[in-house]
Amino acid sequence: MSSFIAKVTSKGQLTIPAELRREWTLAAGDTVAFTRMHDGTVRVWPRNLPATAICGMLAHLKSDPAYESDDDAIMDQVLEDDERTKTARNRSNAA
Numbered sequence: 001m002s003s004f005i006a007k008v009t010s011k012g013q014l015t016i017p018a019e020l021r022r023e024w025t026l027a028a029g030d031t032v033a034f035t036r037m038h039d040g041t042v043r044v045w046p047r048n049l050p051a052t053a054i055c056g057m058l059a060h061l062k063s064d065p066a067y068e069s070d071d072d073a074i075m076d077q078v079l080e081d082d083e084r085t086k087t088a089r090n091r092s093n094a095a
Contacts, residue, residue, distance in 0.1 A: 002019075004017040004019070004020060005017075016032065024045075024046040024048070025046075025048065026046055026048065027048075030046060030047065030048045031046075031047040031048075032044060032045070032046055032047060033045055033046075033047050038060070043057075
């Protein structure tokens with residue numbers, strides 16, 4: 001594991017260490033993403049990488065044992081959202 005330090009300027013800017021810029025093949029104008037994780041840590045990665053470069057980022061998520069599959073969980077949520085919007089529409093139509 002490597003560690004890098006960067007100073008924040010008075011304008012809130014950071015200089016990404018040269019080693020990371022080379023590794024990530026960053027060029028002027030490229031963007032970098034900062035994501036606060038559920039445990040409070042912040043992950044940083046370049047936005048110029050293919051989507052496969054972030055594989056495993058959601059590995060900490062676990063399936064809900066109440067459902068046989070993710071599809072079942074999604075369907076349950078869609079039905080719940082649909083029912084809630086119908087109820088909200090009925091209330092606004094009654095007014």
